[in-house]
Amino acid sequence: MSILVIGATGTVGSLVVQGLAREGASVTALVRRPGQAALPAGVKSVVGDLTNIASLRQAMAGVRTLFLLNALAADEVTQSLQALGVAREAGIQRIVYLSVIHADLYTDVPHFAGKHTVERMIESLDLPATILRPAYFMQNDIGIQPVIEQHGVFPMPIGGIGCAMVDVRDIADIAVAELLRRDRAAGPLPRHTLEVVGPELIDGAGAAATWSRALGREVRYGGDDLQAFEAQLAGRMPAWMAYDLRLMMGRIQALGHVPAAGAAQRLQALLGRPLRSYAAFVAERVAGG
Template sequence: MNILVTGSTGTIGSLVVQGLAAQGASVHALTRNPDKASFPAGVTAVKGDMTDIPSMRAALKQVDTLFLLNAVVADEVTQAIGTLSLAREAGIERIVYLSVLNSDTYTDVPHFTGKYTVERMIEQLDLPVTVLRPSYFMQNDARLRDGLLQGRYGMPVGDVGISMVDVRDIAEIAVAALLRRANAPTPLPREVIEIVGPDVLTGDALATLWSGVLGKPITYAGNDLAAFEGFMAGIMPSWSAYDLRLMLARFHVDGMLGKPLAMKTLAGLLGHPPRRYRDFAAELALAWQAN
């Protein structure tokens, strides 16, 4: 059992590497710069890049299980489809793919529709894949530190509500799915798992929650997506800022909510209730105070 983890140095990929290593799995961590990467003892750093086909062919020949995580980049679909095709070429029949909740309905949001294109390939070819569809990450809000400390919650998530998920829950479910597939005597059927948090959070609700956590009044900055896009375009490529704007526009109309039985299903997969946003916020506030 050898498992290749792509995105191995990122927020979720690094947790997946750690979780697999802790379970004694043989982990190959794909990275562009093995000399600079830091992984747990026993993890094999593998030099590779999903835009470099020879390096991916070599990396996939060493494993029988794949965790496919693509960064949100302009050529994400090319990277994902190419890697899945190479995995088929290598005979890999144990795969977990990280998609996104509402990938099938947010057709006007580039990185959502890109991930759904990958899902369509998986479905059409009936590949033995667990597709994980997580909601918006709680940890994204760590970037709001300065605004929150100044009394403002600045992410324009809207008034319908989103069920944010802790990345630690995503990683735990990914690890369990990878081990379940890796240890199965024959390839398991294709499946889709939606991963959400237990709370429906609006912009106003998040401001109120942070007021309690920080012990001071926090106001919601509002739903001005044009202003948000303009700010984000100053710190990231304009295409990415617009992609985020389109996602948030869908939050304003449709929200990002889990199905009625999601909590029971996820608690069974995790072995504990999904983590709550308030607990995440309290942890973050303590870390900010320590620094």
């Protein structure tokens, strides 16, 4: 019996695979093509696609525990529901699903609303799963680092309410802990939801100030212009995706990514260590990490 990781080649999923391998778990990574990713020693790969039911059935045969992470896609809801449906058919009763914080509140943001639909399936069918709801990834800002350094502007329009930004390494460590907890249990465990957040709220001005301190020169916040944000994205991705992300930023400006009281403390107790801070992440990036 093994732990199947869906989303194994992405930013979070690859770290989950590595973490499980370090713990000595029997891990299988779902990949789209043979040899797609360099996997840790002992980790097996299986070729499959979330749109190909036959490949999912083959991948889930003999699987004990499932990690489901679905990247942003136009048919993300269909892919995720099918994956969980096949898992249920295969008798998998240990699941960890990566959702997003405030999936139930960002009702006009397609990929948030989609993840909430998947959560509703998990709840309505009483699937034995942990739902992880991460906030804004600190690593989102790797892509804008050249703009920050070259132009002295933090361009992500996250507004003034704030996001409990979380390091993807912490997300992966929490996912590994939950996967192992479920995998090693004698039987299926009750459904559980965790907000996965960092230790503090960071708004646009605060993010700019953090980069300014790390770089030793002024960095200003670029403001809340969503139309300009969408236009910049549209040159690098499909129009539907750029619009989806614009809607997400609009909701972040209106509501933030603010966790429930005590969320960070619960995660630190689970990990047995402090959560990584945004200042530490930025300092690492500036130092070339």
